[in-house]
Amino acid sequence: MHKKKWFVIRFLTPAMLCLLVIFLYPMVRTVLMSFHKVGFVTDSMKEWKFVRLDNYVKLMTSPLFRQSLVNILKIWLIGGVVILGLAMLYSVIITSGIKGKNFWRSMLYLPHIISSVALATMWLQYVFDNQYGLLKRLFTFLYWDAMAQFQWTAPENLFLSMMIAYGYAGVGFYMLIMVAGIDGISEDYYEASRIEGAGMVKQFFYITLPMLKDIIKRTIILYSAAAAGFFVYSTLFSFNMENATVTPMVYMYEVVFGSSIGTTAEDLNVGAGAAAGVLIMALVLIVNAVLNRLIPTESE
Amino acid sequence: MKKMKLFTALLLSSAMILGGCGGANESADTGAQQNSSAQEEASTDTSAAETAEEETADDGEASAEEEAAPKELSGELTYWSMWNDTEPQGEAWQEIIDGFMAKYPAVKVNVQWCGRDNKKILKPALEGGEVIDIFEYPLEIDLNEYILDLSPYVDVAYDTTGGKTFRETLLPSLLTTPQDMTGRSDIIPAIGYKPWISVFMYNQSIFEEANVTAEPKTWEELDAACAKIKEAGYSPITFDDAYASWLPGMYLARAKGQDWVRELVKDTTGEMWQDEAVVSMAKAFEDFASKGYFDENVGGNKWPAGQIDFGNSKVAMYYNLSGLPTEVADITGPDFKWGGFSYPDVPGGLGTCGKEDPAGCTLLAVNKNTADPDLAMAFVTYALSVENDALMVEKAGITPATLDTAWPSTLVNLKPAFESVEVSLKSGGDIGSNADVAPTISENFIKLAAGQISADDFVANMVAATKQ
Structure with missing residues (x-):
């Protein structure tokens, strides 16, 4: 028994050490940093100045950070329902025995493997552009003036446009996971239900959905993780920070490195960035805990 | 088991955050980012070189390279x-x-x-x-x-x-x-190079066609020039989201100076946004919007859409850095006739046109x-x-x-503007110096210029956004 334990420890140690160095150390340092005023991200701890909870107070009183929390909630909740809902719909259609299953699956997954930077630029410059964009030309061609005049990139519509682009790239990924899950459900269940007279809708609610519970939970966790780190689309859809697209990660990057026009060393506050990071981490933990409570896994 | 779960959850959370950090993209880092400014005394007294360094000066002949x-x-x-x-x-x-x-x-x-x-x-x-x-x-x-x-x-x-x-x-x-x-x-x-200035860049051909013979130095002259340009069939002014706040920022800097603008954007009572200068600024741009001086697409312009319109000679003016000709060189071609003038003086302002510019x-x-x-x-x-x-x-x-x-x-043609500057301001009169408020200023100004909100709405929105 002792020999077996020693054997396990020897194999686990390198992985555990890696985890501690790569994840735990930065995490602890970030938490400590969030209580200090720090000039630059690599400054040594000797140069940090303890400021108690000032960074957290600053965040909570910052209208922009509060807006970023609202945005992330919208991205997570509304975006999540729409994107995962579409992914579920597509996966059910694709596994329903349609012709060219592999083709449709590849087509829907394809946007996910294109670089986010290229994809967001494509949407912004070629699709949403208010003069030469695809949508403008399409609606003009259809003589649908109201839609042709629609300013997709105006401040009030930018969030919607960004989420359309983000959803386009993301749906295929979650769909692929769900398709794999549905493929794993024994055909016997469906056959038996068909003999009993169940239609597609009943099959979905009484067979597919319950048996996909674990998969759905995992996709929600994956989506939550992606939403928590929502960054690339925000920065590509907005040259400077904007109320419509700012997320906590964008805010964090701004106060740590400063990317907006006119940023100077005085504007940077790495401690506030760290505090934002800690808050995001807390949010993710809460979401995970709630999900674990709401959707228990099969094994439990 | 629970502890193990908690530990795993912590690790996952930190991985998510680190993963997000790793996704940082650089697209927003454009060449338009060297934008701090400075005070500058043009009359530098070049005292005679007295430092005892070894002199390696040659006689300045063209053949110096071969020496x-x-x-x-x-x-x-x-x-x-x-x-x-x-x-x-x-x-x-x-x-x-x-x-x-x-x-x-x-x-x-x-x-x-x-x-x-x-x-x-x-x-x-x-x-x-x-x-x-x-x-x-x-x-x-x-x-x-x-x-x-x-x-x-x-x-x-x-x-x-x-x-x-x-x-x-x-x-x-x-x-x-x-x-x-x-x-x-x-x-x-440090030694500076690649000097820049922020001015109203304009298309000289359009100015000539519209019979605008002199560069506007006051708001009234700018108004008159815009009217002529509009009459000639062009959009007078456009801008992109990236630089939206510079137009109101410079108006306020002309009215009350850059220091006041800095105070304004740091105000947390909302009271300063009700100041006469802000109201006048909002009214002035509301007036421009109602007269159709802003291009019809300013409401949705994403950089560089406005610059492209300017480069395509659809719009006559674009308030930007002097690096703009390089940025749109592929669109304008070599024959484009560039001009640039300092942000005009505004009614009741400090009269700093041509003397103070970013x-x-x-x-x-x-x-x-x-x-x-x-x-x-x-x-x-x-x-x-x-x-x-x-x-x-x-x-x-x-x-x-x-x-x-x-x-x-x-x-x-921008050389006179460079030479006349006595005090260097920050971009947009430093209206972007409070990152918390800057997006709200830009957003509301875009709506004001697009005719979606009135001057009163602009002021009310800013008061509401800054009052804590």
């Missing part, structure tokens, strides 16, 4: 550049580096093309003891402890200064502006720990010699740094 290299110039230099080697500026720098090494075979110059990432990696590298002799100073970080005071080196004649001292060859502002940009007025912390430059600094400061300065002066400055002007379309460099045809 035997002075023996003392040998060694190795490392330059960390804010450019990428594929950018026109990077290509020009590569030619300069090659030329320097060809002229002084005993010198080796290593270059690290950092791009705008230099703001993230310079400080850690310097702290870690990396040998970096010359670097472009990114204003987002504080590197004051690593810079060499260049005062002893500017009043000296070099190989490439044609018998003059280095100071005598440069635009005076390129020695004073870096002092203000870095907050070090006691030393010369201006600055790129800073070339020398590390105080460099092994051979003379060699580093020889390289800097070589790079900013008339010949190499002309190379940068030609290749990268930047503004000249030396007094003797010929101005490119695209920028020559």
Whole structure:
């Protein structure tokens, strides 16, 4: 028994050490940093100045950070329902025995493997552009003036446009996971239900959905993780920070490195960035805990 | 088991955050980011060079390149550049580096093309003891402890200064502006190059066609010019989201000065936003919007959509940095006739048109720990010699740094605006200096210019957004 334990420890140690160095150390340092005023991200701890909870107070009183929390909630909740809902719909259609299953699956997954930077630029410059964009030309061609005049990139519509682009790239990924899950459900269940007279809708609610519970939970966790780190689309859809697209990660990057026009060393506050990071981490933990409570896994 | 779960959850959460950080993209880092500014005294008293440095001045003949290299110039230099080697500026720098090494075979110059990432990696590298002799100073970080005071080196004649001292060859502002940009007025912390100014860039052909004969100096003149341009069938003004707040910012800076604008954006009571200056500004732009002076697409313009409209001669004016001609060169072609005028004076304002404008430059600094400061300065002066400055002007379309460099045809009409500036402001009169409020100002101004909200709405929205 002792020999077996020693054997396990020897194999686990390198992985555990890696985890501690790569994840735990930065995490602890970030938490400590969030209580200090720090000039630059690599400054040594000797140069940090303890400021108690000032960074957290600053965040909570910052209208922009509060807006970023609202945005992330919208991205997570509304975006999540729409994107995962579409992914579920597509996966059910694709596994329903349609012709060219592999083709449709590849087509829907394809946007996910294109670089986010290229994809967001494509949407912004070629699709949403208010003069030469695809949508403008399409609606003009259809003589649908109201839609042709629609300013997709105006401040009030930018969030919607960004989420359309983000959803386009993301749906295929979650769909692929769900398709794999549905493929794993024994055909016997469906056959038996068909003999009993169940239609597609009943099959979905009484067979597919319950048996996909674990998969759905995992996709929600994956989506939550992606939403928590929502960054690339925000920065590509907005040259400077904007109320419509700012997320906590964008805010964090701004106060740590400063990317907006006119940023100077005085504007940077790495401690506030760290505090934002800690808050995001807390949010993710809460979401995970709630999900674990709401959707228990099969094994439990 | 529960503890294990908690631990795993913590690790996952931190992984998510780190993963997000890793996704940082650089798309927003455009060339339009060297935008700090400075106070600047145009009348620099160029005191005679008295520093006892060894003089290596040649007689300024064109054959200087072929001359035997002075023996003392040998060694190795490392330059960390804010450019990428594929950018026109990077290509020009590569030619300069090659030329320097060809002229002084005993010198080796290593270059690290950092791009705008230099703001993230310079400080850690310097702290870690990396040998970096010359670097472009990114204003987002504080590197004051690593810079060499260049005062002893500017009043000296070099190989490439044609018998003059280095100071005598440069635009005076390129020695004073870096002092203000870095907050070090006691030393010369860096040498400036690629000077820029923020003005109303305009299409001269449209002005001529619309019979606008003089550049507007007051708001009324701007109004009249816009009316003529509109009459001629063009949109008078456009802008992109990236620079939206500069128009109201400069209006307020003309009305009450930059310091007041800084106070305004830091106000947390909302009261300052009800000031007469803000109301007048909002009314003035509401008036412009109602007269159709703004292009119909300003409400949804995403950079560079407005610039493209301007480059395509659809719009007559675009308030921007003097680097705009380079940015839209592919659209305008070589025959585009550029003009530029200082932001006009506004009613009841301070009358600072032509005297105070956003201006600055790129800073070339020398590390105080460099092994051979003379060699580093020889390289800097070589790079900013008339010949190499002309190379940068030609290749990268930047503004000249030396007094003797010929101005490119695209920028020559902006020269008077450069020369008249007495006080350098920050971009948009520093209206973006409070990151928390800046997006709200831009958003509301875009709506105001697009005619979606009234001046009263603008003021009310700003009061509501800033009141804590």
